[in-house]
Amino acid sequence: xxxxLMRLSRLDRFHRLLAEAPxxxxxxxxxxxxxxxxxLVGVLADLRRKGLSAxxxxxxxxxxxxxxxxxxxxxxxxxxxxLAGAGLAAGADLDVAPSALGAPGGDEGLLRARLxxxxxxxxxAGADVTLRMDAGRGGREDVVEETLALAGxxxxxxxxxxxTLLAGLRRTESDCRALAVDGVRLRLxxxxxxxxxxxxxxxxxxxLSYVRCLTVLMASDAxxxxxxxxxxxxxxxxxxxxxxHRGPGDHEFQMLHGVxxxxxxxxxxxxxxxxxxxxxxxxxYARFLRRVADHPSDxxxxxxxxxxxx
Numbered sequence: 001x002x003x004x005l006m007r008l009s010r011l012d013r014f015h016r017l018l019a020e021a022p023x024x025x026x027x028x029x030x031x032x033x034x035x036x037x038x039x040l041v042g043v044l045a046d047l048r049r050k051g052l053s054a055x056x057x058x059x060x061x062x063x064x065x066x067x068x069x070x071x072x073x074x075x076x077x078x079x080x081x082x083l084a085g086a087g088l089a090a091g092a093d094l095d096v097a098p099s100a101l102g103a104p105g106g107d108e109g110l111l112r113a114r115l116x117x118x119x120x121x122x123x124x125a126g127a128d129v130t131l132r133m134d135a136g137r138g139g140r141e142d143v144v145e146e147t148l149a150l151a152g153x154x155x156x157x158x159x160x161x162x163x164t165l166l167a168g169l170r171r172t173e174s175d176c177r178a179l180a181v182d183g184v185r186l187r188l189x190x191x192x193x194x195x196x197x198x199x200x201x202x203x204x205x206x207x208l209s210y211v212r213c214l215t216v217l218m219a220s221d222a223x224x225x226x227x228x229x230x231x232x233x234x235x236x237x238x239x240x241x242x243x244x245h246r247g248p249g250d251h252e253f254q255m256l257h258g259v260x261x262x263x264x265x266x267x268x269x270x271x272x273x274x275x276x277x278x279x280x281x282x283x284x285y286a287r288f289l290r291r292v293a294d295h296p297s298d299x300x301x302x303x304x305x306x307x308x309x310x
Contacts, residue, residue: 130162166191180220
């Protein structure tokens with residue numbers, strides 16, 4: 001299945017099908033905000049009317065060279081400009097992939113400079129930046145270390161810079177304990193199960209890790225971002241927030257656009273900060289398929305949502 005989706009995502013004919021077939025656009029459009037900034041602004045405005053916060057996931061290719069990295073930086077900056085121009089930037093969270101801004105083995109100084117310029121623009125617009133953890137299935141120790149180090153350096157000048165932690169990695173509970181201080185914004189995701197030596201290989205083990213990590217974060221001085229669609233984990237998070245006397249403004253829930261929309265509204269209606277993650281970008285539908293191919297758990301999640309599970 002993964003190979004088929006990857007092949008389809010690269011075919012020009014398939015791109016035209018997605019672009020021209022109303023049914024295909026409607027189907028994937030449940031989860032992707034579209035390919036243009038105007039489409040993104042429209043979706044964000046609708047979320048704002050519903051009382052939901054927004055997280056923007058710009059679907060950009062990894063930087064194979066410096067030219068691509070520079071173009072991706074411009075894309076992130078254009079996104080922030082568009083949101084600011086529409087009055088939608090304040091309170092938004094821009095998901096930034098370090099792999100889109102620096103080629104493997106490239107100049108780390110250039111990568112840090114690009115991230116700093118994006119954080120500066122976000123701060124000026126009243127938005128936040130959260131670094132994606134591009135660790136792949138099972139996690140790569142070097143990528144995790146590099147991403148956490150980047151986030152730490154950025155926080156010296158931009159204290160609200162967030163970072164993603166993956167409960168699917170054995171090291172993450174220790175990372176939570178080390179990082180959970182002084183309002184640091186920490187997004188906790190499950191991550192896909194993998195085969196690396198630091199990865200849990202069963203869904204049950206990942207779930208238990210998530211609860212352990214969440215327990216640490218909720219009892220700490222950090223700002224936990226609870227990124228899960230699992231109803232059991234949502235209820236555990238709500239209970240932990242109550243036990244630790246957390247108000248609505250010192251933690252948040254995050255779910256993907258189009259997934260469990262009624263639950264998202266419920267959390268917002270009971271006074272919780274509920275952030276909807278919105279993927280968008282040029283060639284967004286094809287990139288969406290590649291993401292599903294690379295992250296099987298996301299594919300299963302979208303499939304369940306299509307079947308009507310809330």
